[in-house]
Every structure is written in structure tokens, then in C-alpha cells.
Amino acid sequence: MKTFANHSSRMTGKGIGREDAENVRKTMDQFWEKLSKRKDATKEINQLNEEFADIVEAADILKEKLPAETLEESSENLDKLKLLGENGKLALDMVLAKNNQVDDAYKKLKKKLKSNLPALNRGARVSEKTVLAFIKEALDFDPLPVVSFDVSKTLVAPVEKIQFKNTSSLTTEEIEWTFKGAKVEHSTAQNPKVVYEKEGIYPVKLVGKNPLGKDKVVRQEYITVTDLAKSEKTNLALGKEITASSNCAKTEKSQFAVDGSTQTKWCANDSGTHKLTVDLGGTNVVSEIVMKHAEAGGEPSSSNTLAYRIQISKDGKNFKDLVKVTDNKSAVTNDQIPVIKGRYVRLIVDKPTQGDDNAARIYEFEVMGLEGDVELPPKYEPGNPRLVENAAELNALVEQLGKEGAIDEAGVHSLILHLTAINHYENKQLADKVVKHLESFKQMLEYQLKNAVISEEVYHNLMMNADALIEKWQ
Structure with a gap:
């Protein structure tokens, strides 16, 4: 029973319970860390192989020995536990095949694992943050560097500090930032603070390397520096006209997503994707989208939105993609976007919860920016650097x-x-x-x-x- 209990997912929102299989999760993290840095991970590989074998064995023994009444209640969980153990082993073998460049074995194992993934995502909630998470991490693993970053804000006043955060893969060993037009244009720091002294719209580039290769991400016209940003950004959606694809009840209509309170929510439970569209009342400057999901309103973390998109439009007909999130776990999301003008902002909920529940729950949908169709500064154009004299x-x-x-x-x-x-x-x-x-x-x-x-x-x-x-x- 110990192995089964260790991998049974628990409600962990609002301080309830603990994470499942914490020690196993720690071993998995150590495995990824060592593998990414090309260090010897034999110890962790052996421990994970033993753990996956124990999971399968525990499920079989419990199904054989549990009383019929107990088995009737836990059979689905035990079947899921065994499936996870078997696929955890497949995932480990797949990663090692890729790391050792055994291409045929890697492709075969990946194909099998991907075909099993829908069954692993359905049904009983077992070891979601441990074995299931490991399987998904294995499918995403790449020994080459994969570069990405986050930023604290994209709309700032001159000399206001911006915090950048390197979120590149563990396999990315060296990084170099380029902030053209900033006070300091280059950095190798993990999370640099950057200042722009003059108004303008600036690009950002991050390059990552390891001995196997390199990757880069370039975001043109990404940071907008304007004196207008000296005033506080406004929640442009607060109290504005809003429509939705559906509502769960009269007390959970779309307007409750823009009423400024986490005591109320918009809920939708129709089939397919859920949509929420807010009319800002005119063209405004948008730089940030803040969403408060189920957990922010006191519900379990399992009800937080998993996958969503955000779009913007000037006419309510032609929409442009701003944000695409596929694996959110957070109670509150803060999506920084390159500054853009628009009137209509749309939320599309592709996967409303962490599990099978199809009901979307949004407690607040905040569109942050500056009011009005204000004039923004021109795009930064670097001039020739001043030549030295000696x-x-x-x-x-x-x-x-x-x-x-x-x-x-x-x-x-x-x-x-x-x-x-x-x-x-x-x-x-x-x-x-x-x-x-x-x-x-x-x-x-x-x-x-x-x-x-x-x-x-x-x-x-x-x-x-x-x-x-x-x-x-x-």
C-alpha cells in the first residue's frame, strides 16, 4: 500500500495536503539536472527503474490481495498506477535512447509513448505531479539548448528598471543577451535588470549554447519606453461590456469576470472551447493580461485553466493572437505582451482544467494598459557608434x-x-x-x-x- 499511497494525487490547493511522491520527484529532478549537464546519472537511472518496477508490482499485488469491496473502489486507480509505472519505464528508456543517439529505438519508443498519452491523461488522478509529469518532460526533452525568457513588463518609462528572467532549458549552458539601445546592451547574467534611457520601441535577443549546438530567440519591437508609462497602468476591462460562449448559471455570467472581485466568477461548461470577449469601449494601448483562475477564488488547483489563448482586434472581426499557453498550473497568470493597440480582447479556453472537467472558471480577466489611442514613440533605429580617437x-x-x-x-x-x-x-x-x-x-x-x-x-x-x-x- 505504501507505493500506491505515495503516488496518489492529493488536493494541494490552499495549503491542503502535500505533493505526491516527493522523494521520487526529487530523484527525477536530479536526473534531469545531471543528464542536461552531461554528468553521470547512473544512480538516478537505477533508482527510477526500481521505482517504476515497484509501481507495477504494487498495483498487481494489491489487485490480487485486496478484498473485493475495497478493490471495487480502487480498481481504476490501481489500473492507472500500473499504466503509469509501465510508461514511466518507457519514458526513461526513450530519453536514454535519445541521449545516446540510438535513433531507431528513440523513434519507436516515442511513438508508443505518445499513443499511450491520452489514456494517461484520462481517468483517475494518480501521480500527476510525479510519474505523469516525468513522462511529459521526457517527451519534451531535447539535448540541444532551447532558449526562452520572461520579462517583468514590456511598457515602461525612461530609466525604469525591467527584470528579465532566463527560462531556457536545463541543457542551455551559456547565454548572451542583447538589448539594443539599452544603457547596457550586452549581458551574460541569468536574470539581468535592464534600463532604457530614451523613449522608443526596442528589440531583445537571447542566444543560448551548449557543446552540441545553439538556439536563439529574437523579439522585435518588444519593449516600449514612453513617458506615458510614468502613470499607473489601468485595468481597461474593469466593468466593460463582455460576452461569453456560455454560462453555467445566472450567478456565473461573463460580467463577473470583469467586476474586480474574486468572490464572483464566470463559469462556462458547454462542449468545445469556451470564449470570453470584452469590449474596451474604444481603442486603447494593451501591454499585459492578468487572469485569476479557479484556485485564486478558493477552488482546488486541479480546476485551474490548463490551456488558453488571448487575441486582440480593432474591429471585433479580425483578431490577432497575443498569447498561447498550453500547460498552466498557476492560480494567477500574468502574460506580458509587446505593446499593441486594440478595442476587443478575447479569451479562448482550450483546456479548462487540469483533468477531465470541462467547466471553465475565470474569477477575473484583467486587460492592463493605457487608456486611449495615444501616440507611441517610434521604433528604435541604431545609429553608427561614435568612433574612437585613439x-x-x-x-x-x-x-x-x-x-x-x-x-x-x-x-x-x-x-x-x-x-x-x-x-x-x-x-x-x-x-x-x-x-x-x-x-x-x-x-x-x-x-x-x-x-x-x-x-x-x-x-x-x-x-x-x-x-x-x-x-x-x-
């Missing part, structure tokens, strides 16, 4: 790029050694030697670019300055 200024530029994380410590050291010699020859007015060492400096830049010590952007910046100094001394 080797000392180029040396200072290299040091600054090093502080920003755009060049590593060894790369900075090598470049500065060359620039120290160039500065010496400049002071002595030895033009031939200045030019000769600047050519050598350029060769070093080419070497660093080829070996990924510096980015193309840094390469072109320093190369342009070196060429300008060469022209000056020739």
Missing part, C-alpha cells in the same frame, strides 16, 4: 564590453595587450608600428569571432574602430 579610447571600449559580458575575461585580456602596445607606439608617433599592430589586432578579432569569443555585433564594432584608426595613421 588606442586608449579603444582600450576603454573593450573594457566596457567586458564589463557588459560581451567579451569574456580571457578575450578582453588578449585585446588589451595589443592595445597597450598600440597606445605606446601612438605616443611615440611611430605610425608604421601603429598600423602594423592594428592589423594584428584585426586578426585577433577574426580569431575571436571564429571561436565564438565575441559576437558578430562586437566584431563589427571593434573592426570599424580599428579600420578608422588605421586610416588615421596611414
Whole structure:
């Protein structure tokens, strides 16, 4: 009974109960951590194989020995437990096959596991946060880096701090941020704080690497910096006209999703997807969507919306996708979006709960932004960087790029050694030697670019300055 009890999902919302199979979950997390960093995970592999075997054995023994009355009540759970144990083993074998590049075995196991997934998602709630979660993590596992990030806000005033958060896969070992137009344009920090001093609409890029490859995500026109953001953002949806695809009851109509209270909710239980559309009353500036799901209103976490989309429109007919979430677990979601103008905002609930319950429960749907069709600043257009006047200024530029994380410590050291010699020859007015060492400096830049010590952007910046100094001394 111990194995069965350990993997039985519990109601954990609002401080009720505890997570299922906590020690097993810890082993799984350690397995993913080691595998992602290419460390020896033999201990965790053996422990997981033993756990999955114990799950199958426990289910069989209990079905054989439990009294008929008890078995009648728990048979569905035991069948699900056995299915999870068997598929947990398949998932582990599949990941190891992929990691060891045994492609045929990997494809065969993945196909089988995906065909079993619908049955694993249905029925009794057993080990949802442990074995079932592990199976889904295994299907998503990729040894190559997969880059992603979150941001605290996309609409800010000049010099207001923005918190970025790296949410890339565990297999992503090195990262480099590019914030064009920001006070500091490059960073290798996991979660940098960024400041933009001038109004404009700015892009953000994140590159991630490991020895197997690299990935990048570029979000154009992502951060809007405007003096208008000095005032507080408004919940544009509060008290506005709203319609829905259906309602569970008169006391759970759509207007309760925009009444500013978590004591009331919109509930919908018709078949298919559920829709909620709010008319903001005119064109407004939207930058954020806040949703308060079932748990925020005191219901179990199992009733939180799992999958949803958010769209926006100016005319109520032609909608543009803003957000797509497929695996939410949170009671409150805060989706930051690139600033956009619109009048109608639509929520589409694709999977209303964590299980089979088809009823959507939204306690609050908040559309945050600025009121009115206000004028936004122009898109940021980088100008040519100011060229340095001498080797000392180029040396200072290299040091600054090093502080920003755009060049590593060894790369900075090598470049500065060359620039120290160039500065010496400049002071002595030895033009031939200045030019000769600047050519050598350029060769070093080419070497660093080829070996990924510096980015193309840094390469072109320093190369342009070196060429300008060469022209000056020739």
C-alpha cells in the first residue's frame, strides 16, 4: 500500500495536503539536472527503474490481495498506477535512447509513448505531479539548448528598471543577451535588470549554447519606453461590456469576470472551447493580461485553466493572437505582451482544467494598459557608434564590453595587450608600428569571432574602430 499511497494525487490547493511522491520527484529532478549537464546519472537511472518496477508490482499485488469491496473502489486507480509505472519505464528508456543517439529505438519508443498519452491523461488522478509529469518532460526533452525568457513588463518609462528572467532549458549552458539601445546592451547574467534611457520601441535577443549546438530567440519591437508609462497602468476591462460562449448559471455570467472581485466568477461548461470577449469601449494601448483562475477564488488547483489563448482586434472581426499557453498550473497568470493597440480582447479556453472537467472558471480577466489611442514613440533605429580617437579610447571600449559580458575575461585580456602596445607606439608617433599592430589586432578579432569569443555585433564594432584608426595613421 505504501507505493500506491505515495503516488496518489492529493488536493494541494490552499495549503491542503502535500505533493505526491516527493522523494521520487526529487530523484527525477536530479536526473534531469545531471543528464542536461552531461554528468553521470547512473544512480538516478537505477533508482527510477526500481521505482517504476515497484509501481507495477504494487498495483498487481494489491489487485490480487485486496478484498473485493475495497478493490471495487480502487480498481481504476490501481489500473492507472500500473499504466503509469509501465510508461514511466518507457519514458526513461526513450530519453536514454535519445541521449545516446540510438535513433531507431528513440523513434519507436516515442511513438508508443505518445499513443499511450491520452489514456494517461484520462481517468483517475494518480501521480500527476510525479510519474505523469516525468513522462511529459521526457517527451519534451531535447539535448540541444532551447532558449526562452520572461520579462517583468514590456511598457515602461525612461530609466525604469525591467527584470528579465532566463527560462531556457536545463541543457542551455551559456547565454548572451542583447538589448539594443539599452544603457547596457550586452549581458551574460541569468536574470539581468535592464534600463532604457530614451523613449522608443526596442528589440531583445537571447542566444543560448551548449557543446552540441545553439538556439536563439529574437523579439522585435518588444519593449516600449514612453513617458506615458510614468502613470499607473489601468485595468481597461474593469466593468466593460463582455460576452461569453456560455454560462453555467445566472450567478456565473461573463460580467463577473470583469467586476474586480474574486468572490464572483464566470463559469462556462458547454462542449468545445469556451470564449470570453470584452469590449474596451474604444481603442486603447494593451501591454499585459492578468487572469485569476479557479484556485485564486478558493477552488482546488486541479480546476485551474490548463490551456488558453488571448487575441486582440480593432474591429471585433479580425483578431490577432497575443498569447498561447498550453500547460498552466498557476492560480494567477500574468502574460506580458509587446505593446499593441486594440478595442476587443478575447479569451479562448482550450483546456479548462487540469483533468477531465470541462467547466471553465475565470474569477477575473484583467486587460492592463493605457487608456486611449495615444501616440507611441517610434521604433528604435541604431545609429553608427561614435568612433574612437585613439588606442586608449579603444582600450576603454573593450573594457566596457567586458564589463557588459560581451567579451569574456580571457578575450578582453588578449585585446588589451595589443592595445597597450598600440597606445605606446601612438605616443611615440611611430605610425608604421601603429598600423602594423592594428592589423594584428584585426586578426585577433577574426580569431575571436571564429571561436565564438565575441559576437558578430562586437566584431563589427571593434573592426570599424580599428579600420578608422588605421586610416588615421596611414
